[in-house]
Amino acid sequence: MPVELISWLVAAASAAAGGSVALVGGRHDRLARLVAAAVGVAGAATGLVLRAAGATIWNWPGQIPADALALLAGGALIGLIGLFSGRRGPASRDGGMALAFIGAAVLLVAAAFMAWRAPEVASSWVTRSWQLGVRNLLAAIGLGGCLVSAAASLSWVVCVARGRTSHTRPADDPGRSAALASFPWLTAAVLAGATWQLVARGAPWQATSAWLWEGAAWLLGAGYLHVTSNRRPVRAPAWLATLLAGAALAAAVAAALWAASWL
């Protein structure tokens, strides 16, 4: 098995370990979670760099589904480092952290499997275009936040359903922080995609499947932020916020699976 795929599997194992620590806790659990997320990011990045540099010419990562899934997982782990590096919190937040770690691990395993089975994509000026590479990196952070947000929201709504928390308003959804942090990046990625299509194909709003899925994730993310706002609270059941976060995550994964439509 190529070294880059082993790197992704190591990153997946680290993320799974981080998820276990988040559930179990312990004396140094905060440090352990940070280390697990950092190792996961490093492993995902190493695999991507090795794959990009594998050909004689550098090809920016993210143009095929395997790379896009690995970028998504890396973006989620970066979000975890930033947002949940605090002290242990309510059960809903630790459960959300664990789910996000495990979700990133699943994405990395899926990426490794797809890269192992799928043929290489021919190198072309598109795969070497730095503008598309920058767009892919912006999208990784923006869409990776969807995973963290959905995981936190799902964990919280389970606690609400089981009566383990009295914080039942959508504005209490802990996934909002992750969505807020990643939304500007996702906005920049959508706009960078339109700009890249303008310079590469002379048409800014060419409806490639990946761009449409990212647009759907952006709209659902904006809807989620509206539902969970505490400035203009919306009277809605708790599960509505979780449904929107889950739908945004599904759109983010679909954008990764259709990544080849950028070519």
Added chain:
Amino acid sequence: MTANPQRNRLLVRVFDRIWYAASAPQTFLVLAAFLAGTFAFAAFIPQLPDNLTSAVAENWLSSAAVNSRGAGAFLRAIGAYTVLQGPWLRVLLAALGFHLALRLADQLRVARSTLRPAQIMSPPAGLPAAESHIAAPLNEVLARVTAMLRGRYGVLLMEYDATRVQVYVERHRAAAWAPVFALAGALLVLLGLLVDGSFGQRSPDFALAPGSHAALTEQADTEAAVAAIAGEGDALQAHVALTDGRGRREGWVAFGRPLRWGNWWVAQKAAGPALAVTATDAAGQPLLLQELAAGGAVGEALHLAFQETEGEQAFAIPARNLALRAVAYTTLSEQDSDRPVFLVEAFQGADPTSVASELVATEATLTVDDTTIALRRDHFVVLSAAYLPGLWLWLAGALLLLAGVTWQIGWGPTCAWVDMVADRDAVGIAARVAARSDARGRAERLVAACVTAASPEAADAG
């Protein structure tokens, strides 16, 4: 006399309710859900490209319906293949534009209030509160807490009586303009899309070799011509001339570097191999060449483009009764090269046997009697052009939207209410915080900070 004022009041109430409903967050949720669903549908079902001519579009729709097996006719009938160009998306975007315009008007009213001195506002309904208490006199607690709050917030206002104080604080007041930026940016993007959709156009992709030209519009009033192609690989670029009734513009187009002329954008999408051919007689005079494809070029120099589906091309030298065939080979192992090479064979009259042949890697010469045919490997480029009168609108709108979103999320306004109530020898403290996220956690932390600041130990340490 009383009927008109009553009817007016009724009308105002109705309009108010329409305004509130149309600008409500729930309306945005519904519109966003429908739009996201439309995008997801369009991502699944193949969509008609928007740069096809009428005849080609009809062929595309027919083949898409056939490829969808039993559901093809139904999908075509409901416009599933043209969702992104059809009325459904336009209606959604129009409704979204109306919603955003109403919200922009509301937000402008809120943002303009930041230009006036701050006033104590009522907290939003349902904002969670955190409570605690401290054993100390009210006036001492008030002094220490307000000193702490002044260090954290730019604005501090108070209302009080003998036993109760409400402190109202604000931070990043100017950030009330951030949603104005974001909403105005989104509206500009929609306006740019409307202008492009109404007045813009896209040309079909066209392959041009040096010396060839193509019309960019069905009316053929704008034309693009390629004069020369230089470079190799990613550095390959084409010298393009655009002409219409008002003038001419020339420039180089490369991968990722389009050519712009007013609102016309020409981008280079792909390139491929071509064969440049010239022929001379014994006296060195050029001979006329003719491509043998339908509508083929005629001239003293030909550029034969070999697209993916065109591995073979033919041309003739009528004056010498010569027909030549050129076949492109991607790799030819005995030539130790992985770039395309061309095998050119010449045929005289009706004789099926070739009278001469030559393999062209870079340059070669083929001689038949007194005719010298010069062959040189060249390139063709695939260009795409679009007329985008709304481009600058949506670009400006996009930047405004991004700036507004980043400002609102990164440095959004924060308001807090701290209520202190004297209860014999103790003071009850309750705090509420309206911020971008985690209202409950922020309220708890604020109450803890107030208790810490107001405690006798902190006073002794101070």
